Amino acid sequence: xxxxxxxxxxxxxxxxxxxxxxxxxxxxxxxxxxxxxxxxxxxxxxxxxxxxxxxxxxxxxxxxxxxxxxxxxxxxxxxxxxxxxxxxxxxxxxxxxxxxxxxxxxxxxxxxxxxxxxxxxxxxxxxxxxxxxxxxxxxxxxxxxxxxxxxxxxxxxxxxxxxxxxxxxxxxxxxxxxxxxxxxxxxxxxxxxxxxxxxxxxxxxxxxxxxxxxxxxxxxxxxxxxxxxxxxxxxxxxxxxxxxxxxxxxxxxxxxxxxxxxxxxxxxxxxxxxxxxxxxxxxxxxxxxxxxxxxxxxxxxxxxxxxxxxxxxxxxxxxxxxxxxxxxxxxxxxxxxxxxxxxxxxxxxxxxxxxxxxxxxxxxxxxxxxxxxxxxxxxxxxxxxxxxxxxxxxxxxxxxxxxxxxxxxxxxxxxxxxxxxxxxxxxxxxxxxxxxxxxxxxxxxxxxxxxxxxxxxxxxxxxxxxxxxxxxxxxxxxxxxxxxxxxxxxxxxxxxxxxxxxxxxxxxxxxxxxxxxxxxxxxxxxxxxxxxxxxxxxxxxxxxxxxxxxxxxxxxxxxxxxxxxxx
Numbered sequence: 001x002x003x004x005x006x007x008x009x010x011x012x013x014x015x016x017x018x019x020x021x022x023x024x025x026x027x028x029x030x031x032x033x034x035x036x037x038x039x040x041x042x043x044x045x046x047x048x049x050x051x052x053x054x055x056x057x058x059x060x061x062x063x064x065x066x067x068x069x070x071x072x073x074x075x076x077x078x079x080x081x082x083x084x085x086x087x088x089x090x091x092x093x094x095x096x097x098x099x100x101x102x103x104x105x106x107x108x109x110x111x112x113x114x115x116x117x118x119x120x121x122x123x124x125x126x127x128x129x130x131x132x133x134x135x136x137x138x139x140x141x142x143x144x145x146x147x148x149x150x151x152x153x154x155x156x157x158x159x160x161x162x163x164x165x166x167x168x169x170x171x172x173x174x175x176x177x178x179x180x181x182x183x184x185x186x187x188x189x190x191x192x193x194x195x196x197x198x199x200x201x202x203x204x205x206x207x208x209x210x211x212x213x214x215x216x217x218x219x220x221x222x223x224x225x226x227x228x229x230x231x232x233x234x235x236x237x238x239x240x241x242x243x244x245x246x247x248x249x250x251x252x253x254x255x256x257x258x259x260x261x262x263x264x265x266x267x268x269x270x271x272x273x274x275x276x277x278x279x280x281x282x283x284x285x286x287x288x289x290x291x292x293x294x295x296x297x298x299x300x301x302x303x304x305x306x307x308x309x310x311x312x313x314x315x316x317x318x319x320x321x322x323x324x325x326x327x328x329x330x331x332x333x334x335x336x337x338x339x340x341x342x343x344x345x346x347x348x349x350x351x352x353x354x355x356x357x358x359x360x361x362x363x364x365x366x367x368x369x370x371x372x373x374x375x376x377x378x379x380x381x382x383x384x385x386x387x388x389x390x391x392x393x394x395x396x397x398x399x400x401x402x403x404x405x406x407x408x409x410x411x412x413x414x415x416x417x418x419x420x421x422x423x424x425x426x427x428x429x430x431x432x433x434x435x436x437x438x439x440x441x442x443x444x445x446x447x448x449x450x451x452x453x454x455x456x457x458x459x460x461x462x463x464x465x466x467x468x469x470x471x472x473x474x475x476x477x478x479x480x481x482x483x484x485x486x487x488x489x490x491x492x493x494x495x496x497x498x499x500x501x502x503x504x505x506x507x508x509x510x511x512x513x514x515x516x517x518x519x520x521x522x523x524x525x526x527x528x529x530x531x532x533x534x535x536x537x538x539x540x541x542x543x544x545x546x547x548x549x550x551x552x553x554x555x556x557x558x559x560x561x562x563x564x565x566x567x
Contacts, residue, residue: 004033004096004115007464007566009504012088012124013133013162016504018077018566019096021113025553029100030545032072034109038093041082047095050080053141056104058538059429069109072099074541074548076563079508081142083121085163093118103543124163126497128315130277132164133505134261136453137512138270139420139433148431156437157189160269164261167275168245169194171257177248178202179291181233181486183241183474184262185218189442191263192221200248201227205294207240208232217444218263229295237300237326238484241474246288247277253284258473258488260457265439271455272352272509274472276490283312283322287488290324294486303486304328309337318495325475325487332482334489338459338471339364341491345461348375348567350506352456356380357399357478365459366404369414375558375567378415379510380405381454410521414558418453419516425523427539454509457489460502464567468499507567 002023009016017035024030040048049067053059056071065071080094097114101107124130137143138160147156158165168191172178177200185191185206195204204222206215222228233240244258259275261267278284293303307327312320323334335358342349342364349368356362356378369376386403390396409415420433436450458472473489475481492498523537542548551559 001110001112003113004098005566006094006096006115006117008094008117008119009500009507010119010122011133011501011504012083012085012122012131013135014083014504014508015080015092015094015119015121016077016507017079017094017096017117019115020076020563020566021098023113024098024545024549027100028545029102030549031099031101031107031541031543032068032074032548033078034067034069034072034097034099035078036069036095036097037080038095050078052541054539054541056541056543058540059427061429063429069099070104070107071541072107076549076552077507077511077567079504079511081508087121088123089121091118091120122497122501125277125279127317127495128279129318129495129498130167130279131498131501132167132275133162133501134164134268134273135160135162136270136272137509138435138437139516140512141431144431144434147434147437153437153439153441154189157265157269157439157442160437164273164275165190165268167257167277168263171245171247171255171277172198175247176200176250179246179248179253179288181205181240181242181244181291181294182215182263183207183239183243184264184267185215186264186443186445187218187268188221188444189265190268192218195222195228198228201229203229203231203291203295205231205233205240205291209234209236212239231295231297233294233297233486235297235299236303236484236486238480240294240486241481242294242486242488243474244287244291244488246284246291248288252281253288254281255279256284256287258287258490260455260472260474265442266436266452267455269439270436271452273455274458274505276472278315278320278490280312280315280320282314283320286310286312286322290488300326300484301328304483307331308333309491318498319493321491323489323491325481325489326483326485328483330483334475335361335477335482337491338477341461341469341471342368342459345374346467347462347465347565348377350376350460350463350503350510351378352454352458352506352509353378353477354381354452354455354457355476355478356405357401357476358482359399359401361477362401362405366408369412372556373561375561375565376414377506377510377567379454379456379506379513380415380417381452383409383415383417413514413518416510416514416517419513419520421516422520422523425520425537427519427537430539458502460499460506463499463503464565466496467494468496469493470495470499470502472502503567
């Protein structure tokens, strides 16, 4: 009997397993997979099966997750979300076993077809590149149970931040000096105390215009004087949207922190974000020079002069280029580079963005998705209905690509927006879902803007191959980020381990919200019962193969392609 095939994508906070059993097409009673982990979750370290929150019978308020030997995983990928910070650097062995059966009382694990895979959970810093992704899933059952159990706001924030909150304080504690350019600076729990306690010299440039004084209160928490120099960024067409810190040892730049995360409590917890620390004197010097330029508060004309890709060669195993935006006039070298790279994709394109408004880039991504031998997956913060009028009754003003994105999100499951189970039609047994948590205690404001959940800005091209390309930074892949904002972005090529981190963390988010988006779409307009109470249907496991995997074994479908590409 043919064995299961297994591939792993590992990050410091999650392990994504993708698996396949082609022989399943010959078994109408193929009910999914049992996945065990060695060591398990208990203190004794005994092997345990990964849990499934679904069951063959309807969930109730008292239902508890079952091991996947009793409630098989009816997907061709699954992630181990039980990876803790203490697990980094540890080896785990996963065993994936097909399950056959005619009903829940008659399940057979096909051990002859089982496959083992061993891996080491990566450290946060690997190959000179540190990577932090937060959890950010306030709509997950795990988080809601934590909240409902009475966990303090601080414990909720810690769980959501998933270690990302340690990036800035950790970098500063290991620095003799710093240069920082930041869009929003409000976090009074982790970041502002780290700046206030810093003993060396530093320059902090913050965005400050008549329309946006969000960082004023935070800046006042940093004692001014000979140690830390504060600089306002005002003379710019639109936004100083940068989020970076240059670390100095002695007087020399030696590392840089960058990414999508603003220095606010909500950005580190309830908004999906990432940060990198790149241990590269070359790159740090480039960012330091950029900080020096911004500290003088120049015009957009000055900051756009000479914009272009700059190669960095001192990070072994990764080909890196950096681009500092804006570009002059209507120039679009950065966006055209990303578009051309997408057009050259040989297997897949994953994109995760707050917004998507550049038509050539999105057309290129969708063209890849329409090919029979390529896959795309996209997750956006929101997708607007171009025909839905605004509150004033007028048609919304949207970029031209908005219609394509909306129509694709309705017809294809490959481009989704953030979503929650609707209270009026959530699956029975699922807890009421949250939109955000109130972190104003640590921001001095009125709480987080609930409209922002997906704040990432990255594209991963061929992340499932040995020749990946990643674009990641502060810009939203838009005209404003290209020609009006202060931004920074990296191109990272050839680093399979880093691409695996991105794939694991992306699919963790994508699969989470995909289930909600598809359920809500299938239950749009469901009426309420006569009593006014919401109607709820049961989300249960299928009792035959075609109930969950019919399209996965049908050649020519995207589900078939995803199964065979291990994505």
